[in-house]
Amino acid sequence: MAVSENPTTLPVRQGRNLDDVRRSNLAAVLGAVHVQGRVSRADLARATGLNRSTIGILVAELVERGLVDEVEPSSTRLAGRPSPSVVPREDVVALAVNPEIDAVTIGLVSLSGRVHKRIRYDTAHVPSPDEVVNIVAAVVAGMSGELDRSFRTVGVGLAVPGLVRDGDGVVILGPHLGWKDVPIAAMLSEALSLPVAAANDASTGVMAEYTFGVGRGTQNLIYLNGGASGIGGGVAIDGMLLTGSSGFAGEFGHSLVNSAGVLCHCGAIGCLETEVSQAPLLDTLGLDSTGSEQLESVLLGQFSREGGPEREILDLVHRQLDFLAVALRGVVNMFNPELVLLGGFLGTLYAAAPERLEAGVRTRALVGPRDDVRFARAELGADLLLVGAAQLAFAPILADPASFGAAASPAAER
Ligand SMILES: [Zn+2]
Incomplete structure (x- = not known):
């Protein structure tokens, strides 16, 4: 599938046709809500350069897709008509995984960057790729009731201490884990039936601090x-x-x-x-x-x-x-x-x-x-790598919110 190259962060009004314009504007609005956590329509208009009626239409679509909610403003310190705030939905979550030499940490992170759950599974020895997959699968199976009931899981992000190839999530070399040419993203994706993206742990850390810290x-x-x-x-x-x-x-x-x-x-x-x-x-x-x-x-x-x-x-x-x-x-x-x-x-x-x-x-x-x-x-302390890893899983939705909807599968092309 051809994927349009779009290296900029806020590609407002750059599309080739109306649908492209709508999609990139949706991405701009969702991106601002994602980063700011709680933002008024007026501030969204300022942040994106779009007019308020367009913002209203875009926010309505994001609400319908279940990505954001509109809530009453928390304060009315200014006179005049208060503008409702837009917040990311807390039930849209990614699983975040950080294998280390002494433990595998698994987190449930919402679109707002909040860590709902953090499970550290200590290992007696350095875990092999298969052990990491088994541990994650077992932890996820243990949470499956809650996940099905209360959350929509978009995918999995992995923060790996090693060299991770962009695109396919193969760990070329994890010197301390003793991993070499391990297709960990594909292995985990098969076990969980979810899209999985992986990156170097420090790269995910910089992403998290850059976005939320x-x-x-x-x-x-x-x-x-x-x-x-x-x-x-x-x-x-x-x-x-x-x-x-x-x-x-x-x-x-x-x-x-x-x-x-x-x-x-x-x-x-x-x-x-x-x-x-x-x-x-x-x-x-x-x-x-x-x-x-x-x-x-x-x-x-x-x-x-x-x-x-x-x-x-x-x-x-x-x-x-x-x-x-x-x-x-x-x-x-x-x-x-x-x-x-x-x-x-x-x-x-x-x-x-x-x-x-x-x-x-x-x-x-x-x-x-x-x-x-x-x-x-x-x-972000102990949450840093989990929040960063989750960003990997949210990336396809942030790039194209229209790919996520009530009925749509969140499967990500990477
Ligand atoms: Zn060295």
């Missing part, structure tokens, strides 16, 4: 995520996610930060993810490998206590932040971002001693780029 409204941002299995990243430039020719862009974890460092699984020496990793932090704090959820409170507790953290912990945190600063210096010089966002344990490290990282970048990056950049922790 602290990066909202930022055109140029860099995101680095630290997970149990290493460091990944994503880059948004001029509001577009940088993918590279096959979707592999943003592998900051393999930047050289220590020429006297240790051998990385990628074959190089002194990569960021071998010098900056979660395992020694857990070790030093006396937490075992399942302690990643406690890392934040234990580490920040050390830094906020009187007299500061133990010497060994302080040294380790400083050492890791200094190597992170080396990588970020290069990133800041190359991309001139407005915002560098740190997620996962990198966000925890940064929160422990923000001045150490900022000074490490600012004293060494070039004068121009270093003055433009600010640093922040990813805001």
Whole structure:
């Protein structure tokens, strides 16, 4: 099937005929409601450049298709006729899946970006692709009554720690999972009879923060995520996610930060993810490998206590932040971002001693780029990857809301 190329974010009034115009306008309106959560018709008119009567017709169609609701305005602080607000329907949901080396996390995420359910299934060992499919299928089967009763599930999005090929969701390489050329999207799609889209976990993270988190409204941002299995990243430039020719862009974890460092699984020496990793932090704090959820409170507790953290912990945190600063210096010089966002344990490290990282970048990056950049922790916390993965599943509907309707199948062409 021919799919029209449409790389812009808000393609208002670009269609070739009336139906195309209607469809792209529907997408513009739904996109604005999706991102803003609750928006008046007047603000929709402003955001899309369409007149209010057209907005009324488009909103009515989105209501009929079951994608949005109209609700009474929450406040009447302004005199005059209040405009009803448009909100995304909470019962339109995607399943989000994040396989990691120690667990498979499954979420139920609504079109508004809200996580209704989050189930973490701990695994005794690194899960194989078949085990991930079985775990997800079992969890979904367990929820099936509720799903059928209360939700309409549009599809599944997968956030995978590894290189994922754009288009078919094949994991080319998941080094920590030990996966190679795994057609995980197709496997899961067959098991669940739902469309499945997959992408690199950090790319989904940047998408989530860019849409709903602290990066909202930022055109140029860099995101680095630290997970149990290493460091990944994503880059948004001029509001577009940088993918590279096959979707592999943003592998900051393999930047050289220590020429006297240790051998990385990628074959190089002194990569960021071998010098900056979660395992020694857990070790030093006396937490075992399942302690990643406690890392934040234990580490920040050390830094906020009187007299500061133990010497060994302080040294380790400083050492890791200094190597992170080396990588970020290069990133800041190359991309001139407005915002560098740190997620996962990198966000925890940064929160422990923000001045150490900022000074490490600012004293060494070039004068121009270093003055433009600010640093922040990813805001969505534990929900980040689930919200980002769900975005993959919502993408076809957001691109063409007319493909979703009461009777229509939400099956997605990708
Ligand atoms: Zn490497």
